[in-house]
Each structure stands twice: as C-alpha cells, then as structure tokens.
Amino acid sequence: MQAGLSTKNAPSPKVVLPHYAYGAFSFLVAAVLFIFSANDLTITTLSPKILSLVHIMVLGWITMVIMGALYQLIPVVMEVKLYNEKLALASFILLALGTPLMVLSFWQSFIAINGLIMIGGTLVILSVILFGINALMSAKRSTVRSIQNRFIVTSIIWFFVAVYFGFSIIVHPQIQQYNTLQIHVSMAVVGWFMQLVVGVSSILMPMFFIAHQLNERHLHRAYWLINGGLILLNISLFFNFASYVNLLATLVILMGFSFFFRYNFEAYRKRLRKSLDVGMKHSVLAFSLLFISLISGLASAASGYLGMMWATKAQLVFGYSLIYGFFSALILGQMYKTLPFIVWLKLYQDKVGKFKTPLPADMHHAKVADAHYWTFLVGFFGGLVGILFSSYYVLVIAGIALFTTALLYAFNNFKILTHRQKLEPIIFPKRKL
Amino acid sequence: MSKINQLTEAEQEILEFIKTIPDPEVGVNIVDLGLIYEVDYETTKKQIYIAMTLSARGCPVGDTILQHVHTVVSNMYPEHEVQVDLVWEPLWTPALITEEGKATLNHSF
Numbered sequence: 001m002q003a004g005l006s007t008k009n010a011p012s013p014k015v016v017l018p019h020y021a022y023g024a025f026s027f028l029v030a031a032v033l034f035i036f037s038a039n040d041l042t043i044t045t046l047s048p049k050i051l052s053l054v055h056i057m058v059l060g061w062i063t064m065v066i067m068g069a070l071y072q073l074i075p076v077v078m079e080v081k082l083y084n085e086k087l088a089l090a091s092f093i094l095l096a097l098g099t100p101l102m103v104l105s106f107w108q109s110f111i112a113i114n115g116l117i118m119i120g121g122t123l124v125i126l127s128v129i130l131f132g133i134n135a136l137m138s139a140k141r142s143t144v145r146s147i148q149n150r151f152i153v154t155s156i157i158w159f160f161v162a163v164y165f166g167f168s169i170i171v172h173p174q175i176q177q178y179n180t181l182q183i184h185v186s187m188a189v190v191g192w193f194m195q196l197v198v199g200v201s202s203i204l205m206p207m208f209f210i211a212h213q214l215n216e217r218h219l220h221r222a223y224w225l226i227n228g229g230l231i232l233l234n235i236s237l238f239f240n241f242a243s244y245v246n247l248l249a250t251l252v253i254l255m256g257f258s259f260f261f262r263y264n265f266e267a268y269r270k271r272l273r274k275s276l277d278v279g280m281k282h283s284v285l286a287f288s289l290l291f292i293s294l295i296s297g298l299a300s301a302a303s304g305y306l307g308m309m310w311a312t313k314a315q316l317v318f319g320y321s322l323i324y325g326f327f328s329a330l331i332l333g334q335m336y337k338t339l340p341f342i343v344w345l346k347l348y349q350d351k352v353g354k355f356k357t358p359l360p361a362d363m364h365h366a367k368v369a370d371a372h373y374w375t376f377l378v379g380f381f382g383g384l385v386g387i388l389f390s391s392y393y394v395l396v397i398a399g400i401a402l403f404t405t406a407l408l409y410a411f412n413n414f415k416i417l418t419h420r421q422k423l424e425p426i427i428f429p430k431r432k433l
Numbered sequence: 434m435s436k437i438n439q440l441t442e443a444e445q446e447i448l449e450f451i452k453t454i455p456d457p458e459v460g461v462n463i464v465d466l467g468l469i470y471e472v473d474y475e476t477t478k479k480q481i482y483i484a485m486t487l488s489a490r491g492c493p494v495g496d497t498i499l500q501h502v503h504t505v506v507s508n509m510y511p512e513h514e515v516q517v518d519l520v521w522e523p524l525w526t527p528a529l530i531t532e533e534g535k536a537t538l539n540h541s542f
Contacts, residue, residue, distance in 0.1 A: 360458070
C-alpha cells in the first residue's frame, strides 16, 4: 500500500477535537449574548455588547472551528503532515484563554485599555502567530502548487496583518483617524475568513458533491480580483481617498467572489450526488445567504450616499449576514462533513474489515440535525427582520431560535465526540473457488 | 493483469468480497463507485494483486479504504499473498460509477 495518503498525514485527533468542542460552546454563549444585545442591534453597529458578541462569534466560534478544521484539512489540501502538532495545541490553548478575556473586557469597558484586553489580546496574537507559523511551514513543505493552496497561504498573511491592526487600535487609539478599524475588519473578513473559505471549499465542495472537470480559471480570476480589490480598498481607506474609490474597490472584490460563486455553482450543477445530506444542505444554504452579504456589502461601501439610519442598517446587515449567516451556516454544515470522519478514523481505522463498523454519517442524531437546520433559518431571518425594522422583540425571538440551534448543534457535537459502539465481528461467507 | 471487465470466475469472486466495502463518505460500495481497476489472481503462486484508485487525491479516508480492501481479501484468502496498490492512472471520473452505484448514491440520504 502507498504512503503519503492524507490518513497517514492526519494530525492526532487530540489536536483537532478540542477546537470543535470549544467552538460549539462559544456558539451557545454567543446566542445568550445575542439576546442581551438585542436592544443595541436595533440602533448601532458598535457598542460594548455588540463588540463582545462579534468577538466571541469571530474568535471563539468561527476562528476556533476553522483553525481546528484546517489542521485536519492541511494534509488533504497540501498532501503533507502538519508542521508541528505541539504548536497547534499551544495555539488552541492561547486562543481559548485569550478570547473570553477580550470578550469580557469589551462587555465591561468597551475599547478602554485594561489588564483584561492587554492579556487577552496578547494571547490571541500569540495564538495567531503560532497558527500562522504552523500553516505556512506546512505549505512550504508541500509540493502541491494549486490555486487553493495559494488562497490558504494568502489568507494567513492577511490574518497576521488584520490582528496586528486590531491590536494597534487598542494600544494607539489615535490611529483610528486612518480608518484602521475599517481596515482591520476588511482584512479579517475578506482577506482572512472569506479567502480561506474560498481556498478550502473549492476543494471540499466538488469532492462532496462528486463533481469533476470544473473550470479552475474562475478561481484564478477570483484570487486576483479579491486581493487586488482588498489592497486598493485598504490604501483608499488609509489615505482617505474619495468614497467612490472605496466603492470601486468593493466592486472589484465582489466581482472576485462572483467568480468563486460561478465555480461552486458549476460544481453544484454538475454534481453526481443529487440528494444532499444535512451537511451539504447547510453548505448550500450558506452560499445562498452570501448573496445578502454581497448586496449589503455593496450598500455599506456606498454608505456615504445613504442616510445615517440606512448606512447603519446596511453595515449591521452586512456583518450579521456574514457572521451569523454565511460562516455559521457553513460551519454548522461542514461539522457533519469533518468531525464524524475524524472520530471515525480514530475509533475504527484498525477495525475495518474485521468488525461491522458504523458509517461516519450514522454517528449523529439525524432528526436533531434536521431540527437545527430549521431553527437556524428562523433565527437568522428573524434577526435580519429585527435589524431591518429595528424590532427588539423580533431580535429576542431570533436570539431564542439561535440559542436552540446552538443547543441542538452542541448536542450532536457531543454525541459525535463521545461516540462509542460495541462492534460485532464480520462473519464472511465461504469461498466457492 | 485482469482489467475489471475481463475477470476470471475466481477473480470475480474476489471482486464480490470487495463489494462488501463501502466508501465511508458516500456509503456506496467501492466497486460500484468504480474505484477498483484490476484484480489479478495467480493461483499457482498464491498471489492476489489489486489495483485501485480514489475519487480525489486528498481523500481523507483513502488510506483506510485501501487497508479495508487488504484486510477483507487477506481474511478470505489467508494462504495467499495480497497486494493492494493505489494508482492514479487513469484518473478516476464519475463516468466510472456503475448504474447501481448511481442509484445508491442518490438514495443514501
């Protein structure tokens, strides 16, 4: 048998699994914070509660799960072993400690400098540095020179710069006159999260759909447009260029994402696997919700032409639809496409062929997964309506639906993580010849 | 070497045993997915050779599928030397999935 397959390159489950557990817990806590932030979400984009909510969602939920999943996916995408598992574990511990400190500090003292934010921010930066070293060193060892690989490496570079800017804002608040907050957000959202998702999903989606012969030129175009547009946007923001330059840069970025859309839509159209499992249903939903982010992103970039109230709403909808819509739906779905396999490999790798083993798809509760698909839809669209119509009560109801989603998701996460099954040996029929 | 559509009766029996192995991701057996390219049974030398592929290069469970094939065939033919090779030529395409495989694929959820 051949060496070098991704199973042999896969990291120890001890490195990956805590990320999923922590992510599920953060999503649950975030839903509680969402309910308490309902009033703020009707009036503003920036308040202590909203800043806390954004950071537990972005760091504790999205970044945490993405980091864990990436440690598992690096061998798949780059066909190498992860550079160093101890670094990964250290990075997890730092992020797990730093995130609650930051969230607590924002909740209590907004952006004031205090011990909590300094310690929390430093821990998060250290975590990101260790993660970046690990991913970039793995990429250096890889001989795969694919466009997907390039997306991942570039996203990590943006991540470094985004975190650096974020921390600089806390330490030197006076630099905000250079639009550093907007630069921090655009780098984190477009440069890091979105670009990473483009890189990883352009491998995984066709693999799960079973779709072949896709036009990779779409991805190359997407790469140059997204990064070119983002550089232009940041220069324009930093030097305070006229607002039509920001709008132009945003249009270039959106054009880049539209090529990525085309690539995925082609995979969806050419898929051989017509019926979608719960993981892919969530993923298709995530990409559909991205349309809301694209439209509201464009509206946010043109906020200079909108009134104050609508500019605020556009920015809120943009952030909400990305964090609670696209990324959350994608993670909710892709958990079912990654976590069961990690646990399954850990438990059954040496048992296949000797015992009757369950399939990874049998390791979660199917009805619970279906239920949180619907509660998520209610929660997400409720939140959208609540923001658009500034309705406190609708936002509270949405928060309760999102909390239910988080609870059901955490249940299935726990069920998969603690999966145990008594195995019966396979009794083979007698050979005829 | 016996290509998958030119198997002897003994090789066909080996293929039937391999057919009990599902792809853990899609739940369809790996023969109907078109992953098995060759089965060669050398009766006198007591050797069994299997050439197979995977649906994607980075398949996260690829190694386990290969191991599964090796274990099942070795169990059935304990007195034989079993070799399972992973090949990338020709590259797998969905056209290799059998009609039964396509049907199962769309009724597995």
